[in-house]
Amino acid sequence: MHQSNIRNFCIIAHVDHGKSTLADRFLELTHTVESRNMREQYLDRMDLERERGITIKLQPVRMLYRASRTYADSTLNDADDKLLYKDLTYKIRGVIFKVKKELGLGHKESVYQNAIEQEFKNINLNFEKEKVIDIFYGEKKVGTYRPDFVIDGKIILELKALPFIGRNEEKQIWTYLKGSSYRLLLLVNFSPSDVYIKRIVYDTARFPRESASSQRESAQVEYILNLIDTPGHVDFSYEVSRSLAAVEGAILLVDATQGIQAQTLANLHQAQILGLDIIPVVNKIDLANADVETTTSELANLLKIDESKILKASGKTGEGVEDILNTVVECIKSPKGEPEKPLRALIFDSNYDSYRGVVAYVRIIDGEVKKGDKIKFMTTGTSDEVLEVGYFSPDYTPKNSLSSGEIGYIVTGLKEVSQAKVGDTITQAQTHADNKIHADLRGQFQRQSALVPLEGYKEVKPMVFAGIYTVDGEINKLRDSLGKLKLNDASLVYEPENSKAFGYGFRCGFLGTLHLEIIKERLEREYGLNLIITTPQVEFRRSSAPAPTRPEYSRGGKVEGSSPRESAGYEEPWAKVEIVTPQQYIGQIMDLLNNVRGMYKSTDYIGDRVILNYEAPLSSIIVGFYDKLKSVSSGYASLNYEPIGYREGDLVKMDILIAGEEVDVLSQIVHKSQLLPKAQAITKRLKELIPRQWFEVSLQAAVGGKILAREDIPAMKKDVTGYLYGGDISRKKKLWAKQAKGKKKMKKLGKVDIPSDVFINLLKY
Numbered sequence: 001m002h003q004s005n006i007r008n009f010c011i012i013a014h015v016d017h018g019k020s021t022l023a024d025r026f027l028e029l030t031h032t033v034e035s036r037n038m039r040e041q042y043l044d045r046m047d048l049e050r051e052r053g054i055t056i057k058l059q060p061v062r063m064l065y066r067a068s069r070t071y072a073d074s075t076l077n078d079a080d081d082k083l084l085y086k087d088l089t090y091k092i093r094g095v096i097f098k099v100k101k102e103l104g105l106g107h108k109e110s111v112y113q114n115a116i117e118q119e120f121k122n123i124n125l126n127f128e129k130e131k132v133i134d135i136f137y138g139e140k141k142v143g144t145y146r147p148d149f150v151i152d153g154k155i156i157l158e159l160k161a162l163p164f165i166g167r168n169e170e171k172q173i174w175t176y177l178k179g180s181s182y183r184l185l186l187l188v189n190f191s192p193s194d195v196y197i198k199r200i201v202y203d204t205a206r207f208p209r210e211s212a213s214s215q216r217e218s219a220q221v222e223y224i225l226n227l228i229d230t231p232g233h234v235d236f237s238y239e240v241s242r243s244l245a246a247v248e249g250a251i252l253l254v255d256a257t258q259g260i261q262a263q264t265l266a267n268l269h270q271a272q273i274l275g276l277d278i279i280p281v282v283n284k285i286d287l288a289n290a291d292v293e294t295t296t297s298e299l300a301n302l303l304k305i306d307e308s309k310i311l312k313a314s315g316k317t318g319e320g321v322e323d324i325l326n327t328v329v330e331c332i333k334s335p336k337g338e339p340e341k342p343l344r345a346l347i348f349d350s351n352y353d354s355y356r357g358v359v360a361y362v363r364i365i366d367g368e369v370k371k372g373d374k375i376k377f378m379t380t381g382t383s384d385e386v387l388e389v390g391y392f393s394p395d396y397t398p399k400n401s402l403s404s405g406e407i408g409y410i411v412t413g414l415k416e417v418s419q420a421k422v423g424d425t426i427t428q429a430q431t432h433a434d435n436k437i438h439a440d441l442r443g444q445f446q447r448q449s450a451l452v453p454l455e456g457y458k459e460v461k462p463m464v465f466a467g468i469y470t471v472d473g474e475i476n477k478l479r480d481s482l483g484k485l486k487l488n489d490a491s492l493v494y495e496p497e498n499s500k501a502f503g504y505g506f507r508c509g510f511l512g513t514l515h516l517e518i519i520k521e522r523l524e525r526e527y528g529l530n531l532i533i534t535t536p537q538v539e540f541r542r543s544s545a546p547a548p549t550r551p552e553y554s555r556g557g558k559v560e561g562s563s564p565r566e567s568a569g570y571e572e573p574w575a576k577v578e579i580v581t582p583q584q585y586i587g588q589i590m591d592l593l594n595n596v597r598g599m600y601k602s603t604d605y606i607g608d609r610v611i612l613n614y615e616a617p618l619s620s621i622i623v624g625f626y627d628k629l630k631s632v633s634s635g636y637a638s639l640n641y642e643p644i645g646y647r648e649g650d651l652v653k654m655d656i657l658i659a660g661e662e663v664d665v666l667s668q669i670v671h672k673s674q675l676l677p678k679a680q681a682i683t684k685r686l687k688e689l690i691p692r693q694w695f696e697v698s699l700q701a702a703v704g705g706k707i708l709a710r711e712d713i714p715a716m717k718k719d720v721t722g723y724l725y726g727g728d729i730s731r732k733k734k735l736w737a738k739q740a741k742g743k744k745k746m747k748k749l750g751k752v753d754i755p756s757d758v759f760i761n762l763l764k765y
Contacts, residue, residue: 003405004334008226010243012271013253014261014638015232018283020044020055022253022315023229029321030063032393043229043394048521055231056518058239058349060361060407061394063225067329084184084201085154092151093197095119096188100195109161112190113148126152135179145176156185163305164331165189167323177202223329226407232263234640235512238460238491242422244270245457246348246363246407249277249332251324256282256290260298260606262580262640277332278303279311281324286314298607337404343367345426346454352484356387358414362426363407365454370401374429378453382419383429387411417483422490423456460491462509463643464622466516467497467534467665469505474529481527482506485519492519499665502532513622534665538619543569543648570669571646573618581637582609588632596620597671618643654679657700659752679708687711689758697752
């Protein structure tokens with residue numbers, strides 16, 4: 001199928017705004033999945049996603065959709081040899097493109113109308129401006145219509161200057177044409193991005209012998225719709241950014257019961273930076289508490305468009321879903337790749353198959369790839385033979401080849417997961433290999449590449465770190481599992497480390513605490529590992545060293561380096577915080593932010609809700625803040641944050657001692673203002689989490705040599721005198737003394753077993 005019939009798009013929204021449910025309706029409407037196999041949230045492929053009710057991984061799917069020819073792209077009609085008024089149409093198109101070239105884009109409709117009128121005069125084209133056309137119902141005149149131009153008494157020319165033409169506008173134009181005596185209308189839109197020309201034909205005489213059903217069939221065009229369903233939670237924002245880079249447009253979905261939320265704004269901003277076509281949709285209009293009018297108004301103000309451009313739908317009932325697909329066909333640009341050029345394919349995701357190796361999810365930018373081709377990864381330099389290519393339906397569906405504009409998969413056969421990286425460019429081996437070195441006129445050497453790799457993705461920066469260890473010391477199995485998981489989750493970062501308490505393991509970086517929990521669950525379920533996860537923390541660094549050589553000071557709860565007395569201080573990461581909330585909760589939320597050392601910046605308004613802009617320490621936002629925010633706002637507030645750099649603070653290192661032994665993975669960097677309450681809270685929480693031993697265990701929080709808080713776990717007691725039925729009390733005292741002596745010895749030699757779930761549960765203190 002030609003590129004002009006391909007539309008690549010994704011759905012972006014805040015968490016739980018109905019992306020997966022809307023995708024279900026798309027699958028049903030396009031008959032991509034048989035009705036007997038259909039289930040809710042079909043594109044959520046992992047059990048973990050279905051259990052938690054959230055999307056964790058991006059999921060592509062290819063759908064075939066037959067759109068009405070009335071709303072089809074004009075290039076298809078222009079290719080028709082039997083084009084109605086062919087020569088006259090080409091003259092009009094020439095005028096339109098000349099006006100665009102001379103004036104550019106962004107003017108008002110009247111400016112283009114006057115310029116086109118002048119150009120018609122220059123080429124002596126017969127036209128009438130704003131001619132009154134009678135509209136008939138049967139044989140009776142029922143009204144009039146005034147188009148911008150009527151050309152040579154044959155073609156109606158209607159001009160617009162809108163961000164995009166929606167289906168409602170085209171329906172209206174179609175109705176006017178149907179009620180008139182004219183057969184052809186050209187609808188021209190000078191949008192901010194380009195000029196679009198659509199041919200609308202009403203001519204029953206062209207099909208004199210065909211039945212009504214065959215006319216409808218011939219008036220339809222088949223399109224390939226490549227959809228990528230994306231997560232909505234802030235911890236999986238990297239999945240969203242990779243999806244946006246692989247498509248030309250996005251459906252911006254907003255829940256009619258909740259309105260615009262923090263991730264709505266964040267995802268929209270990413271899409272606008274990439275220049276994607278945005279289709280705004282208000283979802284869940286079927287719910288009793290849906291405020292469709294307010295949500296539509298907020299969305300129109302945000303995008304600076306007319307409210308009539310906002311689509312309304314229900315992913316649950318299917319209302320308005322067909323209009324969304326028609327708008328996707330109309331308003332999202334087709335791919336612009338060049339099939340004749342050498343292969344260039346962007347890897348936007350990947351997976352590991354135990355039998356077939358690395359499976360790369362790709363968007364073909366230029367060229368073509370088929371089974372048996374020799375391909376090369378331009379970043380790693382690895383070459384291999386293609387075992388299979390295909391598309392997602394959403395299961396793997398083999399295909400003879402993939403060409404420019406398409407989204408699909410390539411089975412590479414690679415067994416080393418490090419050789420196929422997300423963001424890499426795949427090309428044909430013979431087109432990439434020969435980088436030639438030549439001398440220029442000055443005798444200097446320059447390197448010229450036969451093919452320029454694609455830009456790829458910005459390297460992700462983890463926000464929270466934790467140590468991962470195995471209970472039984474299976475370090476090699478853990479290493480292999482992390483490597484395979486990273487292939488499927490490019491935002492995961494890990495490096496080896498050693499702990500006094502747990503031995504060898506890995507220090508891992510995550511985008512948030514939910515991301516950490518998901519990785520832990522996947523490692524345990526998919527790879528059968530029994531894990532110990534240390535308490536998550538952000539990354540601190542020492543401020544005494546010069547900036548280029550400052551070492552990383554705290555990661556994943558393990559703090560290394562000198563004591564606070566020997567260091568000049570620490571720097572902590574700060575974040576830009578954006579909170580969307582109803583106005584009645586502003587006071588409580590501002591108090592909450594002040595308690596975590598937040599710095600107020602500004603307040604913006606969206607309808608009856610506000611956007612609070614703050615800057616705050618990342619450590620205060622990552623752990624526990626989200627739950628507190630939901631509590632003080634009755635669940636209505638939403639949060640988005642992004643790092644803005646390091647700042648020096650009044651910070652000290654707090655050590656945790658269990659039975660007199662320092663546990664390195666529990667050490668923390670804490671602000672002095674929060675030192676005492678945090679020390680008391682963590683020792684009390686540890687007392688609840690660590691089981692009782694046969695000897696007394698002391699729990700202490702200390703800074704340097706000063707103990708800030710202490711809790712004691714009493715020893716378990718055994719009734720050593722229970723079998724005595726009488727006699728002198730001295731016999732019991734002798735046994736009790738012997739027991740006390742044994743416990744004292746155990747206290748010196750005994751080791752406290754720390755359960756593997758202590759570190760995760762410690763987050764809740």
